[in-house]
Amino acid sequence: MREDDPVPTERTSSGDPARTLQLLWRDAPAAPDRRRGPRRGLSIDAVIDAATAIADTEGLDALTMRRVAKDLGVVPMTLYTYVPGKAELLDLMLDAAYARMPRTDTTGRPWRQRVTALAEENKALFARHPWAATVSTARPPLGPGQMAKYEHELSALDGLGLTDVEMDDCLAHLLAFVQASARAAADARAARHDSPMNDQEWWEANAPLLARVLDEKTYPTAVRVGAAAGAAHGSAYDPDHAYAFGLERVLDAFAALIDRGTGG
Amino acid sequence: MREDDPVPTERTSSGDPARTLQLLWRDAPAAPDRRRGPRRGLSIDAVIDAATAIADTEGLDALTMRRVAKDLGVVPMTLYTYVPGKAELLDLMLDAAYARMPRTDTTGRPWRQRVTALAEENKALFARHPWAATVSTARPPLGPGQMAKYEHELSALDGLGLTDVEMDDCLAHLLAFVQASARAAADARAARHDSPMNDQEWWEANAPLLARVLDEKTYPTAVRVGAAAGAAHGSAYDPDHAYAFGLERVLDAFAALIDRGTGG
DNA sequence: ATTAACTCTGTACGCAGTACGTTGTACCAC
DNA sequence: GTGGTACAACGTACTGCGTACAGAGTTAAT
Numbered sequence: 001m002r003e004d005d006p007v008p009t010e011r012t013s014s015g016d017p018a019r020t021l022q023l024l025w026r027d028a029p030a031a032p033d034r035r036r037g038p039r040r041g042l043s044i045d046a047v048i049d050a051a052t053a054i055a056d057t058e059g060l061d062a063l064t065m066r067r068v069a070k071d072l073g074v075v076p077m078t079l080y081t082y083v084p085g086k087a088e089l090l091d092l093m094l095d096a097a098y099a100r101m102p103r104t105d106t107t108g109r110p111w112r113q114r115v116t117a118l119a120e121e122n123k124a125l126f127a128r129h130p131w132a133a134t135v136s137t138a139r140p141p142l143g144p145g146q147m148a149k150y151e152h153e154l155s156a157l158d159g160l161g162l163t164d165v166e167m168d169d170c171l172a173h174l175l176a177f178v179q180a181s182a183r184a185a186a187d188a189r190a191a192r193h194d195s196p197m198n199d200q201e202w203w204e205a206n207a208p209l210l211a212r213v214l215d216e217k218t219y220p221t222a223v224r225v226g227a228a229a230g231a232a233h234g235s236a237y238d239p240d241h242a243y244a245f246g247l248e249r250v251l252d253a254f255a256a257l258i259d260r261g262t263g264g
Numbered sequence: 265m266r267e268d269d270p271v272p273t274e275r276t277s278s279g280d281p282a283r284t285l286q287l288l289w290r291d292a293p294a295a296p297d298r299r300r301g302p303r304r305g306l307s308i309d310a311v312i313d314a315a316t317a318i319a320d321t322e323g324l325d326a327l328t329m330r331r332v333a334k335d336l337g338v339v340p341m342t343l344y345t346y347v348p349g350k351a352e353l354l355d356l357m358l359d360a361a362y363a364r365m366p367r368t369d370t371t372g373r374p375w376r377q378r379v380t381a382l383a384e385e386n387k388a389l390f391a392r393h394p395w396a397a398t399v400s401t402a403r404p405p406l407g408p409g410q411m412a413k414y415e416h417e418l419s420a421l422d423g424l425g426l427t428d429v430e431m432d433d434c435l436a437h438l439l440a441f442v443q444a445s446a447r448a449a450a451d452a453r454a455a456r457h458d459s460p461m462n463d464q465e466w467w468e469a470n471a472p473l474l475a476r477v478l479d480e481k482t483y484p485t486a487v488r489v490g491a492a493a494g495a496a497h498g499s500a501y502d503p504d505h506a507y508a509f510g511l512e513r514v515l516d517a518f519a520a521l522i523d524r525g526t527g528g
Numbered sequence: 529a530t531t532a533a534c535t536c537t538g539t540a541c542g543c544a545g546t547a548c549g550t551t552g553t554a555c556c557a558c
Numbered sequence: 559g560t561g562g563t564a565c566a567a568c569g570t571a572c573t574g575c576g577t578a579c580a581g582a583g584t585t586a587a588t
Contacts (some may be wrong), residue, residue: 021470025477037565038553065545066486077546077570086545136451142470147478151486158485164492169509176508176510180444187400205282206406213289214411221422222415245433252520253513301534302584331578340536341577350576 020088024095024143040081042072047082048092049252052129059190060131091141099145103152111258112251116157118171119178121161124183128252133182160258170254173246177250178243185239201234268402284352288359288407297489304345306336311346312356316393319357323454328355355405363409367416375522376515378420382435383442383511390446394453424522434518436444441514442507449503463499 012200015154023044037193055063067085069076083089106114139263140146153175157167192199216223233241285291288306314335319327329350333340347353365385370378390397404410417439421431456463480487497505 017466018469018473020472027473027477035555035565036382036563038567040566054544066542066543077548077569078567079518080546081566112345127436136447136454142474142478143517146479147483147486150490154485154489164489165496168489168493169506170513172506173510173513176444176448176506177441180440183400184440202281206285209282209289209291210406211290213408214406219415221418222411223409225418225428225432226414234430242433242436242440246437249434249437249517249521250513253517255520256513256516299534300532300584300586302536304535328574330574341538341579342536344577440550 016084020091020141021143023083023086023088023092024141042074042078042082043240044082045096046072046091047079047089048096051089052093052096055131056129060134063131090135091143094132094137095141095143095145097125097132097145098143098149101125101145101149103148106156110255111160115129115174115251116247118153118156119174119250122175122178123182126179126186130182130186130228133179133186162257166257170257173205173253174250177246181243181246184237184242188237188239279349283348284355284405285407287352287356288405289349306338306342306346308346308356309360310336311343311353312360314362315353316357319395320393324398327395336469354399355407358396358399358401359405359407359409361389361396362407362413363410365389365413366410367412370420373426375518379438379515379518380511382417382420383426383438383514386439386442387446387507390443390450394446394450397443397450426521430521434521438514441510445503445507445510448506450502452503 026044028153035064051063051068054067054071065079068089069079072079074134079089083092101124103121106117109117150171153171154167162166163172170226214223230236272439277396283479309361311332315327315332318331332353333343336343344355347356367385368381370381373381388422414435417435418431420434424431426434478487494500
């Protein structure tokens with residue numbers, strides 16, 4: 001019952017970036033002397049799909065090269081003829097997930113609806129692929145999915161009176177918020193999952209020590225507010241509420257930029 | 265030069281939570297029959313400090329039980345008499361880091377200054393301990409450091425006309441923003457670090473393929489805005505700018521809550 | 529003096545990513 | 559045909575991780 005599984009962030013993009021870009025755009029490998037040797041039994045997309053299926057249903061820590069290989073009926077090392085390594089596989093998974101995102105057209109609608117739609121699309125992405133919230137995107141894979149997503153999302157922010165730089169800044173801010181929410185939600189889910197006790201049991205088990213130690217005199221505000229917040233939402237942390245509250249804040253913040261000069 | 269180092273998120277809190285709480289509060293182990301056996305050569309704090317030093321200077325992926333043990337001159341398994349496991353060690357490290365945060369007293373100052381101070385304190389935490397931004401805090405370790413931090417930060421938001429629940433919500437929103445910024449900054453740093461090429465070299469290496477593939481007709485907004493953003497800050501992503509911009513947004517958002525009714 | 533609790537140690541297991549060398553297959557030039 | 563060659567797939571093996579487990583040594587209570 002240890003079950004420590006560390007849920008790694010698994011930074012992407014390790015090896016030769018040019019090779020990774022070629023893979024992302026499905027660019028043929030220069031084809032100097034095309035197609036010798038035995039036929040390939042799999043495809044990059046089969047590998048990506050198998051890996052994505054595992055990560056979706058069992059989490060990033062269950063996603064191992066050995067496991068992907070087993071699901072595809074090959075030996076682990078075979079995967080390395082399709083993909084340079086695990087980091088690049090994650091890049092490809094992420095770009096594929098981006099590419100598959102449904103993109104609602106909100107042209108003509110009021111800007112709050114448009115921004116909300118963007119947030120919801122990304123929230124849905126992280127709901128379908130919880131691992132996507134936890135892979136790091138330093139130097140994000142500039143694949144077709146990423147580009148389509150970026151184009152779509154910028155378009156939704158176009159024509160609101162923002163400068164180009166502000167559009168990029170606002171989008172980054174919004175996406176960071178949604179991703180942080182998704183990460184927090186995933187963390188909360190994970191905490192619930194791999195602990196044999198639920199929130200109530202946990203509280204009961206720790207109440208004696210906490211009662212002794214969480215003194216109302218030393219932590220007056222914390223005790224007061226913590227109790228109020230805990231009572232308001234059912235538990236100590238409510239991801240849905242945090243998302244709803246935060247999205248309203250982000251919208252208000254954008255309003256201060258967008259409505260400036262128009263008498264906000 | 266592979267150097268894939270996955271920068272794990274390393275979820276905290278795996279084993280018996282009651283034991284973890286005891287460790288956090290340095291609660292004696294029930295002492296039924298106190299102190300038999302040989303004298304301890306180390307202390308929990310020595311283990312925490314050694315681990316923190318490693319994580320600070322070399323990153324979370326360099327933080328292994330073996331490494332901590334080596335730095336302390338003991339064999340790896342010895343650590344397990346001080347700490348139930350690596351997850352709990354991370355909890356303790358985080359709470360200790362919280363406890364050591366300098367907390368500036370901003371009573372009486374305008375609320376924007378107070379909130380900004382909170383953000384800066386947390387930004388400084390993540391600057392000193394970059395790993396802290398990447399460890400997950402589902403069911404955060406309710407240690408003395410965490411509580412002192414929570415009390416301090418709520419106090420800064422007290423008396424602004426917010427309800428208790430709103431105070432908690434706003435604080436969570438602010439902290440999530442700072443943490444997300446720190447994560448992004450750490451990602452950017454990591455990408456620069458473990459790639460032999462800098463941004464310019466990377467661009468030059470990939471320019472041919474990107475030029476062929478990033479069509480202005482298919483991605484008009486993306487190309488336009490991406491160019492503008494890239495030109496405005498020096499590179500593709502500027503963590504400092506993102507933080508500054510985002511903090512202004514968060515403050516504007518809070519203003520909409522705080523100044524409501526007072527003629528905002 | 530004996531015993532029991534406790535610290536520290538050494539060895540070992542399972543699992544990860546993946547380097548490396550081999551085997552077998554299919555196309556190309558002859 | 560037939561040999562050469564490029565390539566896919568495989569098997570083995572290495573390093574390093576967290577930590578279970580069993581033993582050896584050390585101290586305080588009996």
